[in-house]
Amino acid sequence: MAKNPADIPNVSKDELLGYYRDMLLIRRFEEKAGQLYGMGLIGGFCHLYIGQEAVVVGLEAAAKEGDKRVTSYRDHGHMLACGMSANGVMAELTGREGGYSKGKGGSMHMFSREKHFYGGHGIVGAQVPIGAGLAFADKYAGNDNVTFAYFGDGAANQGQVYETYNMAQLWDLPVIFVIENNQYAMGTSVKRSTKSPSYWERGVAYGIAGEAVDGMDVLAVKAAGQKAVEHCRAGKGPYILEMNTYRYRGHSMSDPAKYRTRDEVEKMRSEKDPIENVRELLVQGGHASDEELKAIDKDIKTVVNESAEFAKESPEPDVSELWTDIYA
Amino acid sequence: MATQVLMPALSPTMEEGTLAKWLVKEGDEVKSGQVMAEIETDKATMEFEAVDEGIIGKILIAEGTAGVKVNTPIAVLVEEGESADDLEASGPVQTDEEKQPEKPEGSDVKHMDQPVVTSPGASVPGKRDRSPDFPEGTPTKTMTVREALREAMAEELRGNENVFLMGEEVGEYQGAYKISQGLLDEFGPKRVVDTPITEHGFTGLAVGAAFGGLNPIVEFMTFNFAMQAIDQIINSAAKTLYMSGGQMGCPIVFRGPNGAAARVGAQHSQDYAAWYAAIPGLKVVMPYSAADAKGLLKQAIRDPNPVIFLENEILYGRSFEVPVLEDFTIPFGKARVWREGKDVTIVSFGIGMTYALEAADKLAEEGIEAEVIDLRTLRPIDYETVLESVRKTNRCVTVEEGFPVGSIGNHLSATIMQQAFDYLDAPVINLTGKDVPMPYAANLEKLALVTTAEVIDAVKSVCYR
Numbered sequence: 001m002a003k004n005p006a007d008i009p010n011v012s013k014d015e016l017l018g019y020y021r022d023m024l025l026i027r028r029f030e031e032k033a034g035q036l037y038g039m040g041l042i043g044g045f046c047h048l049y050i051g052q053e054a055v056v057v058g059l060e061a062a063a064k065e066g067d068k069r070v071t072s073y074r075d076h077g078h079m080l081a082c083g084m085s086a087n088g089v090m091a092e093l094t095g096r097e098g099g100y101s102k103g104k105g106g107s108m109h110m111f112s113r114e115k116h117f118y119g120g121h122g123i124v125g126a127q128v129p130i131g132a133g134l135a136f137a138d139k140y141a142g143n144d145n146v147t148f149a150y151f152g153d154g155a156a157n158q159g160q161v162y163e164t165y166n167m168a169q170l171w172d173l174p175v176i177f178v179i180e181n182n183q184y185a186m187g188t189s190v191k192r193s194t195k196s197p198s199y200w201e202r203g204v205a206y207g208i209a210g211e212a213v214d215g216m217d218v219l220a221v222k223a224a225g226q227k228a229v230e231h232c233r234a235g236k237g238p239y240i241l242e243m244n245t246y247r248y249r250g251h252s253m254s255d256p257a258k259y260r261t262r263d264e265v266e267k268m269r270s271e272k273d274p275i276e277n278v279r280e281l282l283v284q285g286g287h288a289s290d291e292e293l294k295a296i297d298k299d300i301k302t303v304v305n306e307s308a309e310f311a312k313e314s315p316e317p318d319v320s321e322l323w324t325d326i327y328a
Numbered sequence: 329m330a331t332q333v334l335m336p337a338l339s340p341t342m343e344e345g346t347l348a349k350w351l352v353k354e355g356d357e358v359k360s361g362q363v364m365a366e367i368e369t370d371k372a373t374m375e376f377e378a379v380d381e382g383i384i385g386k387i388l389i390a391e392g393t394a395g396v397k398v399n400t401p402i403a404v405l406v407e408e409g410e411s412a413d414d415l416e417a418s419g420p421v422q423t424d425e426e427k428q429p430e431k432p433e434g435s436d437v438k439h440m441d442q443p444v445v446t447s448p449g450a451s452v453p454g455k456r457d458r459s460p461d462f463p464e465g466t467p468t469k470t471m472t473v474r475e476a477l478r479e480a481m482a483e484e485l486r487g488n489e490n491v492f493l494m495g496e497e498v499g500e501y502q503g504a505y506k507i508s509q510g511l512l513d514e515f516g517p518k519r520v521v522d523t524p525i526t527e528h529g530f531t532g533l534a535v536g537a538a539f540g541g542l543n544p545i546v547e548f549m550t551f552n553f554a555m556q557a558i559d560q561i562i563n564s565a566a567k568t569l570y571m572s573g574g575q576m577g578c579p580i581v582f583r584g585p586n587g588a589a590a591r592v593g594a595q596h597s598q599d600y601a602a603w604y605a606a607i608p609g610l611k612v613v614m615p616y617s618a619a620d621a622k623g624l625l626k627q628a629i630r631d632p633n634p635v636i637f638l639e640n641e642i643l644y645g646r647s648f649e650v651p652v653l654e655d656f657t658i659p660f661g662k663a664r665v666w667r668e669g670k671d672v673t674i675v676s677f678g679i680g681m682t683y684a685l686e687a688a689d690k691l692a693e694e695g696i697e698a699e700v701i702d703l704r705t706l707r708p709i710d711y712e713t714v715l716e717s718v719r720k721t722n723r724c725v726t727v728e729e730g731f732p733v734g735s736i737g738n739h740l741s742a743t744i745m746q747q748a749f750d751y752l753d754a755p756v757i758n759l760t761g762k763d764v765p766m767p768y769a770a771n772l773e774k775l776a777l778v779t780t781a782e783v784i785d786a787v788k789s790v791c792y793r
């Protein structure tokens with residue numbers, strides 16, 4: 001996977017180290033979540049983001065303060081990438097008072113107004129018109145914020161996605177549709193769910209510009225993100241980014257993943273891993289020593305372990321919480 | 329440092345499983361993410377991956393062992409240089425051992441002493457707002473329900489920049505039922521937004537706009553078409569405040585004609601009152617008169633929650649007296665007593681009030697004095713006004729257009745039974761639409777709807793007359 005130095009984009013050491021750190025945080029966080037799930041501390045559905053880290057980290061690098069994001073139930077990575085605290089996310093996974101939703105939302109339903117994170121939605125595809133609506137609100141207010149509306153390859157077959165494409169282009173809404181094509185919707189591979197050659201091209205029918213991106217390469221993601229963001233901020237309407245990516249784990253914790261081979265997963269991991277990719281750039285370019293990287297690993301382990309501790313120690317919500325937050 | 333590898337829970341319901349196969353042996357080095365074992369759960373055989381790196385120091389549970397409880401140590405991971413034997417000698421291994429989360433203390437809290445629905449949106453039990461909707465002596469003008477709704481929207485659009493109206497044909501066409509007539513001219517296309525025919529999409533979009541700080545009014549051409557969008561209404565609009573621990577409110581109004589019009593067949597004739605009233609997180613309004621339409625719609629637009637505002641095509645053209653006031657609103661959860669009486673309580677809402685009031689007039693001629701209550705809002709419901717009346721009259725008939733199973737009347741009957749059982753002199757009768765899809769033929773349609781004659785009969789029946 002070694003890259004020709006001539007192909008290595010012009011990025012600073014600090015930028016690369018930042019990506020490394022942010023992606024690693026997501027990976028380690030998710031591994032820890034998997035472990036807590038195994039111990040029965042996290043219940044219900046828990047969808048891990050391992051393998052897809054470059055998508056959110058690259059796009060966050062293209063965002064500015066005020067930009068919004070909304071996604072599906074596979075949301076832990078998005079939250080960490082936009083600066084929400086590992087403690088708050090992990091404690092929500094364990095259903096505790098210290099969680100972002102006071103334990104009332106769970107893995108699939110978390111929000112942060114402060115970080116402009118609008119969920120965490122459990123209904124496949126529902127976040128797509130919601131994302132366009134957030135963009136509608138920004139356009140109405142006359143600011144130059146954009147909204148990132150993330151959804152999966154499976155969600156891309158929902159009718160409301162196309163209803164939204166149509167309105168977003170009709171009204172020039174500043175929304176970036178990010179299709180996280182991780183090749184599978186639960187057990188259904190892309191090939192078994194559509195004959196369209198690509199997802200982003202479906203936007204062409206509505207006049208929406210877009211492109212496919214190597215979603216395992218954080219630098220490619222960032223570059224595409226910048227282009228999309230510029231397009232939106234310039235008032236040219238929506239943009240579609242189809243991120244070709246891969247999830248290493250099962251769909252959720254209880255998925256035995258019998259619909260693909262171990263080899264397929266291994267091949268992706270060994271050849272395309274987004275974190276390894278950046279690590280190599282760092283080492284090859286002489287930007288970071290093994291020690292430096294180890295120190296980062298250690299820092300992250302501490303953050304993640306602390307979040308797990310917090311999530312175990314934070315009490316369950318008070319029983320009175322059953323009856324709160326139903327009406328504003 | 330050595331760590332124990334514990335039997336994992338690999339599904340939301342797994343309590344124990346079979347350790348089907350070890351894919352590593354003692355002395356093997358494992359990397360995080362490497363598959364260590366295959367475990368059979370109640371549902372499937374799962375691969376179990378290592379989280380930590382290390383060397384398999386010892387395997388504690390042999391492959392083929394069934395009934396291994398979740399969180400049982402199944403292996404020991406050691407670091408280079410350590411050996412499992414050292415470990416055994418040095419006593420218990422440090423583990424990441426966890427308590428199973430305890431049952432929440434509230435899980436067996438009893439709510440037996442509370443009304444059937446303890447909705448936080450319901451009116452406060454024992455308290456009843458008896459104040460008039462507007463001060464006595466306020467001048468009124470005659471106005472149709474249609475004009476009242478339009479005035480309400482226009483006033484709120486004028487008053488708050490963040491209010492906007494969206495829906496099919498609301499702008500250039502001036503509204504499919506002319507409720508929004510003239511609004512595009514006054515407020516322009518930014519605030520009066522014509523949408524494509526795309527209910528699911530524009531409903532979700534409007535919910536997003538509400539999350540983003542706006543106050544959308546979504547017009548459904550009729551509520552029949554809102555079924556395309558019901559997921560966004562319930563799963564996104566109604567539940568997000570709760571799921572976000574109070575962070576993300578959704579101030580939005582969904583309005584439009586609901587219920588049977590005339591001769592439009594089954595797909596265009598359904599009353600959704602009971603459906604929406606079942607959902608915590610929604611508020612549900614169903615006005616009858618023009619004054620209520622105006623005061624309640626203005627209130628709905630200002631409410632910080634999602635409000636379902638159910639209008640009726642047949643009522644649009646009816647005229648009522650509406651107070652002439654700068655700013656007239658009516659609080660939710662306050663029923664209106666249209667007529668006082670001592671013999672029987674008739675409870676209705678929306679177009680059902682037409683039959684209830686007509687029946688009461690005719691019954692009066694026969695010497696039966698009916699008290700007629702218009703609920704006006706179905707979430708919150710003003711239980712207290714109903715209960716107080718039933719405690720006085722000892723008899724009750726409910727009237728609505730919706731289907732009989734799971735009707736608002738059913739819910740009121742249960743509440744009355746629980747709260748005023750000793751006062752009842754007869755079983756409560758629930759009058760509803762018939763349990764059939766709406767037929768087209770004029771004679772059959774008439775039979776499918778609730779009628780004034782049925783109300784009269786039901787009242788006589790509960791009065792044993």
Ligand SMILES: Cc1ncc(C[n+]2csc(CCOP(=O)(O)OP(=O)(O)O)c2C)c(N)n1
Pocket residue numbers: 072074122123124125151152153154155156180182184185186251
């Ligand atoms: C409307 C709806 N249908 C079905 C489901 C069950 N479900 C949850 S996730 C999922 C697969 C979605 O796959 P994709 O959109 O590719 O996202 P990914 O899980 O790969 O991130 C399904 C079928 C659901 N939550 N909502």
Ligand SMILES: [Mg+2]
Pocket residue numbers: 152153154180181182183184185186
């Ligand atoms: Mg997918």
